Amino acid sequence: MKNKQKIPGPFKSLLSGRFAVIAIPYVWLLSFFLLPFIFVLKISLAEPIMAIPPYTALLNWGDSWLPSIQASLDSYLFLFSDSLYIKAYLSSLKIAIISTILTLIIGYSIAYSVARAPSRWRGILLMLVILPFWTSFLIRVYAWIGILKTEGLLNLALMTIGLIDKPLIIMNTDLAVYIGIVYSYLPFMILPLYANLEKMDMSLLEAAADLGCRPFKTFWTVTVPLSLPGILAGCFLVFIPVMGEFVIPDLLGGSETLMIGKVLWTEFFYNRDWPVASAVAIILLALLVVPIMLYQRSQEKAIS
Amino acid sequence: MSETLTASPWLDSSEKPYIQIENVTKKFGDFTAIDNLKLDIYKNEFFSLLGPSGCGKTTLLRMLAGFEKITDGRILLDGEDISEIPPHLRPINMMFQSYALFPHMTVEKNIAFGLKQDNLPESEIKQRVEEMLELVELTDFAKRKPNQLSGGQSQRVALARSLAKRPKLLLLDEPLGALDKRLREQTQFELMDIQEKLEVTFVIVTHDQEEAMTVSSRIGVMDSGNLVQVATPTEIYEAPINKDVADFIGDVNILQGVYKGQNEVGTQLQSEDSNSIVFATQEVDASPGDKMWFAIRPEKLEISKKKPSDDHNILRGKIEDIAYGGSFSTYHVRLQNGRILKAIRANRERTEEHHLTWEDEVYLQWAPHSAVVLLS
Amino acid sequence: MKKFGNFNIAALVIGFSFLYIPIILLILFSFNESRLVTVWGGFSTKWYGELMQNQGIKDAAWVTIKVAFVSSTVATILGTIAGLVMTRFGNFRGRTLFSGMIYAPMVMPEVIIGLSTLLMFVALAVDRGVFTVTLAHITFSMCYVAVVIQSRMSSYDDSITEAALDLGCTPFRTFILITLPIILPAVISGWLLSFTLSLDDLVIASFTSGPGSTTLPMKIYSMVRLGVTPEINAVSTILVGLVTLGVISASIIGRRQKQNIIKV
Numbered sequence: 001m002k003n004k005q006k007i008p009g010p011f012k013s014l015l016s017g018r019f020a021v022i023a024i025p026y027v028w029l030l031s032f033f034l035l036p037f038i039f040v041l042k043i044s045l046a047e048p049i050m051a052i053p054p055y056t057a058l059l060n061w062g063d064s065w066l067p068s069i070q071a072s073l074d075s076y077l078f079l080f081s082d083s084l085y086i087k088a089y090l091s092s093l094k095i096a097i098i099s100t101i102l103t104l105i106i107g108y109s110i111a112y113s114v115a116r117a118p119s120r121w122r123g124i125l126l127m128l129v130i131l132p133f134w135t136s137f138l139i140r141v142y143a144w145i146g147i148l149k150t151e152g153l154l155n156l157a158l159m160t161i162g163l164i165d166k167p168l169i170i171m172n173t174d175l176a177v178y179i180g181i182v183y184s185y186l187p188f189m190i191l192p193l194y195a196n197l198e199k200m201d202m203s204l205l206e207a208a209a210d211l212g213c214r215p216f217k218t219f220w221t222v223t224v225p226l227s228l229p230g231i232l233a234g235c236f237l238v239f240i241p242v243m244g245e246f247v248i249p250d251l252l253g254g255s256e257t258l259m260i261g262k263v264l265w266t267e268f269f270y271n272r273d274w275p276v277a278s279a280v281a282i283i284l285l286a287l288l289v290v291p292i293m294l295y296q297r298s299q300e301k302a303i304s
Numbered sequence: 305m306s307e308t309l310t311a312s313p314w315l316d317s318s319e320k321p322y323i324q325i326e327n328v329t330k331k332f333g334d335f336t337a338i339d340n341l342k343l344d345i346y347k348n349e350f351f352s353l354l355g356p357s358g359c360g361k362t363t364l365l366r367m368l369a370g371f372e373k374i375t376d377g378r379i380l381l382d383g384e385d386i387s388e389i390p391p392h393l394r395p396i397n398m399m400f401q402s403y404a405l406f407p408h409m410t411v412e413k414n415i416a417f418g419l420k421q422d423n424l425p426e427s428e429i430k431q432r433v434e435e436m437l438e439l440v441e442l443t444d445f446a447k448r449k450p451n452q453l454s455g456g457q458s459q460r461v462a463l464a465r466s467l468a469k470r471p472k473l474l475l476l477d478e479p480l481g482a483l484d485k486r487l488r489e490q491t492q493f494e495l496m497d498i499q500e501k502l503e504v505t506f507v508i509v510t511h512d513q514e515e516a517m518t519v520s521s522r523i524g525v526m527d528s529g530n531l532v533q534v535a536t537p538t539e540i541y542e543a544p545i546n547k548d549v550a551d552f553i554g555d556v557n558i559l560q561g562v563y564k565g566q567n568e569v570g571t572q573l574q575s576e577d578s579n580s581i582v583f584a585t586q587e588v589d590a591s592p593g594d595k596m597w598f599a600i601r602p603e604k605l606e607i608s609k610k611k612p613s614d615d616h617n618i619l620r621g622k623i624e625d626i627a628y629g630g631s632f633s634t635y636h637v638r639l640q641n642g643r644i645l646k647a648i649r650a651n652r653e654r655t656e657e658h659h660l661t662w663e664d665e666v667y668l669q670w671a672p673h674s675a676v677v678l679l680s
Numbered sequence: 681m682k683k684f685g686n687f688n689i690a691a692l693v694i695g696f697s698f699l700y701i702p703i704i705l706l707i708l709f710s711f712n713e714s715r716l717v718t719v720w721g722g723f724s725t726k727w728y729g730e731l732m733q734n735q736g737i738k739d740a741a742w743v744t745i746k747v748a749f750v751s752s753t754v755a756t757i758l759g760t761i762a763g764l765v766m767t768r769f770g771n772f773r774g775r776t777l778f779s780g781m782i783y784a785p786m787v788m789p790e791v792i793i794g795l796s797t798l799l800m801f802v803a804l805a806v807d808r809g810v811f812t813v814t815l816a817h818i819t820f821s822m823c824y825v826a827v828v829i830q831s832r833m834s835s836y837d838d839s840i841t842e843a844a845l846d847l848g849c850t851p852f853r854t855f856i857l858i859t860l861p862i863i864l865p866a867v868i869s870g871w872l873l874s875f876t877l878s879l880d881d882l883v884i885a886s887f888t889s890g891p892g893s894t895t896l897p898m899k900i901y902s903m904v905r906l907g908v909t910p911e912i913n914a915v916s917t918i919l920v921g922l923v924t925l926g927v928i929s930a931s932i933i934g935r936r937q938k939q940n941i942i943k944v
Contacts, residue, residue: 017851022772025762025822029781032819036796039803053802110695113688125692127931132699134873134923136880138897138904139916143702146709146718146908153705156718186699237787244789246883251904261791268795268887278799281792288788296783299827303767303834371842391845392854404843408861418847469847 037285044278045071055274075279084263085280089287091258095174095249096242099181103238104231106182107189111230112223114190115197126194133187141180141251148176148252172254180248185241189234196230197223229302236295240288260284312536313346314522320383322347322505323368323473328377330363330529337363339529340377350499350506352516355526356552361509364526365475368507369398381472392421397471401478403462405450411461412437412446418469436464439498456487463495467502476508480515492518513553517541525549541601546680550599555634557605557645558678559598563590569616570672573598577639582617584675597678604674605647607635607660612669619645619668623660637666703920710913727914737915740899744879747810747895751817752874758818759825759874760867764859766826767833782827785820793820794887801888808890816888817881821874828873832866869930876923 046055047070056070079085114125132140147153148171155167170176200223208218224231246261253259260280268277313319321344330338337360345351353361366372368379370391378387386394397418405414415436419429437443440460450458459479466474479495480488496519499506510516516523517537524534533545544550547558559582561575570585573596584598612618624644625636635647647668649660660666710728714721731737762782785793797816801808840862844854860867882897889895896915903912 018769021761022765022769022778025758025765025826026774026778028758028822029762029778029819032797032800032815033781033785033793036800039799040792040796042803043799106695106698109687109691113684113691113695116684116688117692118684123931127927128696128699130931131924131927132703134876134927135703135920136897136916136923138880138882138900139706139919140702142900142904142908142912142916143706145904147702147705149908151718153718183698183702186695240787241789244791246789246791247901261789264791264795274799277795281795284789285792292784292787293780295787296780299783300779303830369842369846371845391842392848392850394846396846398843398846400839400843402837402839404837404839406840406844406858406862417844417849421848421853465843465847 040278040281040285043274044075044282045073046275047072047074048273048275053274054272072275075275076283078276079279079283084258085260088258088260088263089283092243092245092260095177095181095259096239099178099185099242100235100239102178103182103185103189104235107186107193107234108231110186111190111193111197114194115200122198129187129190129194133191137184138247140184141247144176144180144183144252145171148179171252172257174253174257176252176254177249177257177259180252181238181242181245184248185238188237192233192237193227193230196227196233200226229298232298233295233302236291236298240291240295243288244284313349314344319346321345322349322382323507324380325364325368326378326380328364328367328379329375330360330367330372331375337529338367341529341531343524343531343534345505345507348499348503348505349521350496350519351508352520352523353507353509353526354513354516354523354552355511357511359526360529361526362477365398365477365507365509368473369396369475370394395469395471396473396475397466397469398475398477399462399466399479401481403450403458403482405458405461405465407450409449410446411442411448411450411453414450414461415465415468418465422469432468436468439467439501440464455482456491459483459491463498467498467504470502471504473505473507476506478510479508481510481512488515489518495519517553525552543676544599544678547597547599547678550676550678555602555646555648557600557602559600559675561596561598563588563592563594563596565592571596571677573677577641577643577645578619580618582675583672584677585673586675586677588677588679590679594679599676599678600670600674602634602646602648603632604670605645606669607637607647607649607666608669609660609664609666611667614669617670617672617675621645621666621668623662623664623666626660626662633660635660635666637668706913707917707920710910710917712910712913715910727910728918730911731914731918734911736894737896737899737911740894740896743810743893744896747814747817747885747893748875748878751814751821751878752871754814755818755821755874756825756867756871759822759870760829760863762822762826763829763833766830767836768838782823785823786827790881790883791887794884797884798887808888808893810889810893812888812890813885813893813895816884817874817878820884821877824873824877825867825870828866828870829863832863836863865933868933872926872930876926879919879923 043055046057048054049056056072110129114122114129117125145152150167150169150171152171154170155164158164159167170179204222204226205218208222209215213221244261244264245259246265249257249259249262250265253262264277264280264284267273267280323343323345325341325343325345328338328341329336339360341360341364353364355361363372367374370386370389374387378385380386381394381396386396406417409417412433415433416429419432424432433446434443437446440463442457442460442464445453445457445461450461453461459482463479476495480491483491492515495506508516508519517540520537522534522536523540525532525540527548533540533549535543540549540553544553544556550556550558559573559575559577561573561577561582564572564574564581566572566587567583569583571588572581572583575582575598582598588596590596606612619637619639621637621639623635624638627634627636630651632648632650635649637645637647639645645668711723711725712719712721713724713726762778766779766782794816797812797819798808801812806812836859841854841859844858845851849857880897881895882901885895886898886901889898896919900912900915903909
């Protein structure tokens with residue numbers, strides 16, 4: 001980079017073209033993805049009022065030359081004074097961790113089996129995994145309501161075959177939320193795992209077997225460690241969005257199912273308390289920054 | 305070939321070089337890929353850049369094509385400084401190692417691609433594409449897509465495409481690397497024929513020393529970003545400039561020792577491998593006591609069970625290994641001090657009379673003019 | 681170990697049953713004569729007929745298709761450029777931030793994206809409507825396109841681009857004549873992916889839409905909150921059918937592309 005001053009003419013035009021090409025998507029993402037967070041931060045420091053928009057201005061241009069800053073930490077203090085919010089964060093964390101583990105176990109079995117399937121089947125099996133990934137989240141969650149509700153298809157089926165006499169109460173419980181999350185996020189877990197397992201050199205397993213390693217031990221000492229990048233990517237893809245999940249707890253969960261995404265939605269749409277909703281978002285974001293950066297690192301490593 | 309060309313323009317000081325690489329340096333960050341390199345290449349040469357991987361030969365080629373910017377120095381083509389010209393404006397074409405055929409275009413369209421960029425009239429493009437297809441004998445494959453071609457055919461399409469614009473200079477990056485041995489040897493000769501027929505200057509990068517020896521007018525041996533020796537194939541083989549070149553090109557036996565002086569036979573070496581002093585005809589500028597090496601090619605070492613009548617340059621040893629190569633055999637002979645030398649003997653007799661076998665005690669001898677004296 | 685054993689078969693059968701039974705039941709009951717979701721009252725397409733009478737759903741569907749079409753097209757252009765920047769522009773200043781902005785929207789909870797985008801529009805006094813939903817959709821869709829292009833480019837032979845430059849083609853023409861046709865299947869699947877992402881989105885649209893820009897998922901959501909009805913099943917079935925068609929055609933395009941790669 002020391003020879004910057006020596007860029008010859010034709011290259012200079014190439015370089016400025018290069019700059020423009022980088023700038024187009026860069027500026028877009030800066031203005032529509034990153035910049036909005038500044039506004040969230042700003043409004044989280046404002047106070048709610050009955051107005052449109054329903055928050056106070058941060059900078060007050062009175063008569064003086066300099067605007068007076070009216071930042072208020074009230075929203076944040078409120079979050080910590082009302083145990084509801086802390087409970088919601090903790091409950092989201094618990095639900096995210098448990099459902100990530102469940103999704104990993106189920107997703108790994110499926111991804112592993114697809115990767116080991118005869119190659120002529122693999123394409124079609126993979127497409128069967130991808131198909132739900134493209135299908136509307138909302139519709140897939142909705143599909144479970146008809147199955148899980150008290151007079152739903154699951155209870156009907158179980159009672160018909162005589163396994164139970166009284167309908168099970170699953171709908172509007174945490175169990176329904178877990179089922180919904182595992183179901184909805186399964187493809188996000190399977191795809192990176194499959195991509196990783198499919199590339200794995202089979203001769204490594206043969207080498208392990210040749211050296212006297214039993215199949216089960218080979219799985220734990222060779223296959224699993226080698227698929228770690230896929231496991232990480234899959235877990236990030238499930239854990240991070242589930243932390244802020246709204247649709248699933250809203251439609252399948254009950255009144256006692258506390259998740260922070262739902263709290264944010266309620267504060268915003270029902271209570272119209274924009275500053276508190278913003279503060280909820282800022283704290284959630286702060287909790288997720290590290291996992292998101294780890295996810296980015298793992299993806300960049302996978303590409304290069 | 306036109307008669308006006310001298311056979312060896314590099315020996316003629318009045319001849320003007322066609323490509324002048326003047327003190328070119330290329331750095332990637334802190335890593336110096338090419339270090340102040342100077343090289344002249346003459347018109348209609350078939351010049352090979354030869355060296356181990358990572359020696360900078362590909363970087364040099366890519367700088368000629370314009371894909372790498374020069375950190376320092378300049379490159380002239382036919383007297384014109386091209387250092388600042390971007391690749392698409394250089395009158396230079398390249399044949400890529402991966403062939404880089406456009407997968408979505410037919411053979412014909414691939415070859416026509418460069419001509420279309422020059423906005424040549426349709427009829428001329430058509431005629432030149434046909435010419436090229438004929439040259440590489442692929443007329444019947446004009447409508448095929450690259451994925452319907454064999455490796456050898458793809459290679460010829462790549463060659464035709466890069467020659468279609470009649471470039472002043474053609475760069476070839478490991479052009480035969482992806483072909484199997486038999487096809488590679490055949491293609492080497494085709495390349496030479498085409499080069500002579502079209503009178504284009506070729507610069508080729510290869511790591512295959514046999515290939516470089518076969519096709520080149522001159523070879524530039526590179527190592528860590530520098531040219532170690534630039535010479536004809538024969539010179540490189542018979543008169544390498546140092547141990548590394550001698551070792552890189554072909555097989556060689558190196559005898560290490562100390563310079564003892566000059567006598568009527570030639571240069572005298574006190575070698576660790578021999579009890580008596582050994583000789584080479586070549587004279588050197590050194591003083592007694594200097595470290596020195598004799599390089600002797602295996603085929604120049606006579607191997608026999610009988611003691612030679614002449615008692616110069618004799619080493620004794622025992623045959624430890626024999627590599628039978630059909631027309632010749634390579635013998636690994638362990639000397640008394642434990643070192644192993646290689647000797648090659650043509651298998652001229654079918655009888656057992658001259659038969660050498662494992663554990664045979666043998667004599668190795670070379671003519672004084674067969675050894676190359678190396679000072680480094 | 682290497683063999684495809686009983687465990688694998690069981691995992692696939694149970695796994696795919698889990699993935700597909702809910703959708704299959706949903707489709708099945710859209711053809712149910714009865715309004716009750718659990719009682720099969722015979723085959724009927726009457727709910728589809730009722731759907732056609734529902735002006736609210738038709739309006740929402742039209743808004744959704746407009747938004748999806750425009751946002752996926754713009755997102756494909758921006759995302760393709762971004763994917764090329766990530767793979768072919770080496771290290772430039774701010775690259776880490778750039779790749780962060782590509783990857784983060786893919787995992788970031790939608791409520792955060794929706795809220796932040798909305799708050800910016802409000803603060804800048806931009807009227808909410810189809811336009812704002814489209815902008816928000818472009819932003820997260822382009823990241824998915826960028827990743828699709830990025831993974832395609834990782835198997836793209838750079839010397840093909842260099843060969844075109846070497847033969848006298850300008851950088852821009854090289855992109856149009858060589859690079860774009862070769863990566864076109866990836867660009868198309870990026871477009872299809874953006875289209876369905878936009879089609880499916882509930883949360884971000886809920887935040888960024890305004891009066892008169894209710895999208896289909898928003899409409900479905902408000903219907904779902906009132907209970908399970910065969911009408912929702914019918915509209916869901918149509919959406920699932922469209923997406924299935926899209927995925928299958930994308931995979932056929934993708935397979936053809938893969939075959940080309942293998943042979944080249």
